[in-house]
Amino acid sequence: MDGKNNGTEKSRAHKGKKLMLGVCTLVFLGVLLTGCFALGYKGVGAPGPTVPVKKTETVKKEQPALPEKKETPVESLQKKQKEPKQVAPQPAAEQPLVPGKKYAVLVDKSDHKLYLKDGDTVVRTWGCAIGKGGLGQKERRGDNMTPVGTFRIDEIDDASGWTHDFGDGNGEIQGAYGPWFLSLDTEDLSQGNWDGIGIHGTHDPASIGTDASEGCVRLDNANLRELEKVAYVGMPVTIQD
Numbered sequence: 001m002d003g004k005n006n007g008t009e010k011s012r013a014h015k016g017k018k019l020m021l022g023v024c025t026l027v028f029l030g031v032l033l034t035g036c037f038a039l040g041y042k043g044v045g046a047p048g049p050t051v052p053v054k055k056t057e058t059v060k061k062e063q064p065a066l067p068e069k070k071e072t073p074v075e076s077l078q079k080k081q082k083e084p085k086q087v088a089p090q091p092a093a094e095q096p097l098v099p100g101k102k103y104a105v106l107v108d109k110s111d112h113k114l115y116l117k118d119g120d121t122v123v124r125t126w127g128c129a130i131g132k133g134g135l136g137q138k139e140r141r142g143d144n145m146t147p148v149g150t151f152r153i154d155e156i157d158d159a160s161g162w163t164h165d166f167g168d169g170n171g172e173i174q175g176a177y178g179p180w181f182l183s184l185d186t187e188d189l190s191q192g193n194w195d196g197i198g199i200h201g202t203h204d205p206a207s208i209g210t211d212a213s214e215g216c217v218r219l220d221n222a223n224l225r226e227l228e229k230v231a232y233v234g235m236p237v238t239i240q241d
Contacts, residue, residue: 095123097230105237107217109135109146112209114219116227124226127208129218134211135241141194144214146239147186153235155183156228159200175203178221180228184237199237200224
């Protein structure tokens with residue numbers, strides 16, 4: 001009797017627990033659903049609202065033009081110094097030289113060129129050699145410099161029989177001055193401290209176009225002969241660096 005009662009009581013207690021559990025479950029689900037609706041829950045996996053994205057465009061702005069850089073006086077001078085010296089152009093066809101015409105000579109040391117000019121027109125261009133000292137002014141005897149300035153021919157000498165010892169161990173060289181020596185009056189510059197500068201030929205044609213002489217201007221012998229035909233005492237000879 002006691003065992004049956006105990007079983008009945010246990011059965012009732014078990015049913016009571018199930019009832020309480022069911023009630024709690026219903027209450028929990030009710031709270032959960034209420035909270036979901038309150039938060040705007042729309043179900044698991046539902047996509048969120050789509051926010052339109054505005055496209056941005058890159059606008060290229062034109063850069064203002066930079067002002068043109070102006071040369072300073074120093075830069076302008078340096079530019080001019082780098083520019084080649086201006087010489088009248090060589091005629092397309094050489095014209096015969098006219099003896100008696102008042103030609104003039106321009107020697108450009110840096111270009112190793114001798115220009116025969118009729119006024120502002122260049123009528124002949126010949127390669128030449130200058131002093132071994134290179135560019136610059138002659139200051140004393142033996143410095144191997146070709147003087148810079150404007151001089152005049154004061155003598156035209158037949159140099160075909162002249163010799164010269166260049167101090168290279170070869171002794172006296174026949175024909176060292178070529179066929180002619182056109183002597184220059186350099187007294188105003190030298191003040192008597194040096195002399196003997198002129199335009200002449202050479203026994204060494206390979207030296208033309210180089211710094212090779214002891215101060216004179218050398219020409220190829222054939223060109224010297226052509227120059228001598230129109231040279232005259234008083235002819236101006238300008239020598240520049």
